[in-house]
Amino acid sequence: MDFLIYLLSAVTVQSALLAAVAWLCKGLVTHQLSKEMEAFKHQLQVEAARTNVIFAKLHERRAEVVAELYADMVDFEIAARKFTYLENEAAGTTQQFVEVMERALELQNFFNKHRIYFPEQLAVRIDTYQDELVEKLKELHSLSKFGRLPEELQGKLFTAWGSLIKHMNESLPLIKAELEASFRGLLGVHESDRADERADA
Template identity: 30%
Template structure:
């Protein structure tokens, strides 16, 4: 009886130990299975994330390239617009320079003819030459003032000097001739003519040369 009880207890203990061991093994296997499944899920999720990251990088690069291209086109368009405006401005300045220079040369030579003591056969009277020169100077001066924004301040100063250099001796000689005609003051007219001619010859040619040099620079023409 005692032996049977001992055997029963032993069998129970063995059974309990076996069940416990089985539970441990099953727990280990279940844990391994869970870890395996989790590992597979993590690898799968990692692959998905890497794929999404690569897609994002590609999209980001595409967006960056597109924005750079748009910026490049915008800059090219602005550069072209600036070039067109600058080209039109340069063309406009070239026209103004040509027209002003033509008026300037006409006034310059008319004043020279008016102030010169050496005449020629068929030459208009001094009064006629004076009127012609005065009119041309006024036209030149008006044209310059209407378009002076196309020239820098330094060039405007030189042009103003040359207009003054032509106008002052011309108008003084005109007034002296008028006084001579009205009062017979021939002596004053001769003196004024000498002073005016000297001022014209000394001042105007040098300023004329400086202005011509400036015009050539603006137009891109090399000086000799």
């Protein structure tokens, strides 16, 4: 009987020791995992902050590019309209044509360098607009640079002039509207916000 009591007490003590060791190991593992989890959470927070900074800078840069392209398009439009007006009055000069073409090239170069900031559909629309506009300007200039034209060429001149004006009037407002919407979107201003502001006024 003493042996049985001894055996039971030995098993009980060993079980208690094993339970204590298991509890201690579990506590150590849990503590270590908790420390690693905290370190991992901290690393995730650092990465999230870094990503937010990167996206904020890209967002800011995109807004700058959109605003600059818009301003360049307005400058180009003014120069092109001035040129077409002067051409229509038969007073356009080579110097004015050179100025318009320089603005066109500046606009095209700026856009090509920053094309990545624009959705593909808008980028294609801008490319098409610029290419067609430059061709129409060249055609108008080639017809008008000779001074007084024979009557049969005067019709072509006015057709070219009308085609250029029509192209600008149809295409440019759409592109500018898309750029405006893009810029407002970057600023967080949406059409519904603007409608609410107009309703409140």
